[in-house]
Amino acid sequence: MLTNTWALCALWVGLALAATLLAIWFKISTALSEIVVGTVAQLVIGVFLAKEGLAGNTQWITFLAGTGAIVLTFLAGAELDPVIFKTKWKEASIIGLAGFFGPFLGCTAIAHYILHWAIMPSWLCGVALSTTSVAVVYAVMLELGFNVTEYGKAILAACFINDLGTVIALGLIFSPFTVRTLIFVVVSIVVFVVLPFLTPRFFKKYGGRVSELEAKYILFFLFAMGGLAVWAGSEAVLPAYMIGMVLAGTVGKDHSLIRRLRTLTFGLLTPFYFIRAGSFVSVPALMAAPVTLLVLFLAKSLTKAATVYPAVRIHKYDGKAGAYYTLMMSTGLTFGTISALFGLNHQIITQAQYSYIVGTVIASAVIPTVIANSFFLPRHLLPHSQANKKAEQEVMRPVPAEEG
């Protein structure tokens, strides 16, 4: 049955549908639901129906999943607020780089010296666990109204720097550094400089038609730069994230275009990406060595805390306002799984190591949220620190009827 393209497609889309329903019922992110459904479906189908399971390495599935990762990364980059970034770049750089280098170097060392992984899998582990979920931080900031405070803006911008560090590390550490790498870097710089000027003018002249010129234009640059990156031995999501960031002030503000890209992404592409990422997780490997999972989770959390905490203190933010920067420990599912999949596809890590890394990514995305909801609700009734009070004084919560 799995050689029949349409039957296989129906199976994957059916799983995506089931994952979406589960996400709605349990109010969890669709990405998380799709990863888990992918893992379970691979296990069940592999045991009872077909040896190859979901056939996640079929070429067209790989293409759709890869495109999903690229567009998702682009959208993540396009969420950057350039105005905030310009005003807060110094604090953001220090906190963001600390948030990246801490877990990156710490998890690499722990994977190598404690888990006795070889050096390349250890580097990959460090990259995958160095991310911060911008969305988790932003959600809590919005919830408490801190997104409009100076403190909130700095932390938010720091998350982008953190993820930029992850993407650059993924794109360059495993690159062979040949003439091709140099060509890729030079062409990338030219494209990143030219795009913010070219794009709005091009869209103004030819955009706004039913032929979706804007979407084709963006996809062209994402695929072209992705192709160049892969040719140079790098990773396609690196230019995608950078293109998203440089176009955040123009394309990122075009809500209609972003919404159309989201429809394409959520409706077709990301289910293939996340289900595929989940399908490579080996449940037997996870069950065989749960301590490995625990070690990696602690490594990620402790190294992130150990480096972000002093960086925040340098900027005289009260340490007790820690809910916000400790949230930086929460891993983004997108960048975490992209890094792990890159390692698996390039045979840098084994399937068991991939399973531990993805398991840790999921745990470090879910556990902070579960703890926060179980023990820190209602958050507004918690004892306030001085920094919290100061931050709250800055907050202007909108209530007038005209604004909704």
Added chain:
Amino acid sequence: MGSPVFVGIQRILVAFDASPHAEHALDVALSMAGDMKAKLFVIAVIRPPEPAESAEFHAVLDEGRERYESIFVPLRERAKQKEIELETDIVLGHPAEQIIHKADTIQASLIVMGKRSHTILHRWMLGSNSERVLRYAHCPVMIVH
């Protein structure tokens, strides 16, 4: 002229999630606010999926804001016709927490909310918003069935 029981109820907060129960709660609150000459506050809470993922989170946020804003337009007309002072607010977060916080901020005299029927599994996993509000709110809470 208001009933003696409700003397002092000047600020009514309605928790609105666009469900039929919430619509009913809103009708009740509008009627009460009209009778008691109370100011009506309506809060709609957008709950992000957890853990939030960038593109999906922003999509949920945009969709929620647009949805509630479109619902609030005719509501404002209804309130205007009944000469009820109305304020609406769309916030993000855990519904129970945001309702309690809003009630504190505006010093609500009464919270009105609809009761949603959840499965045992749903209640075990996520808890009931009305139960949480009842437990933590500083003012009386009316649950409309």
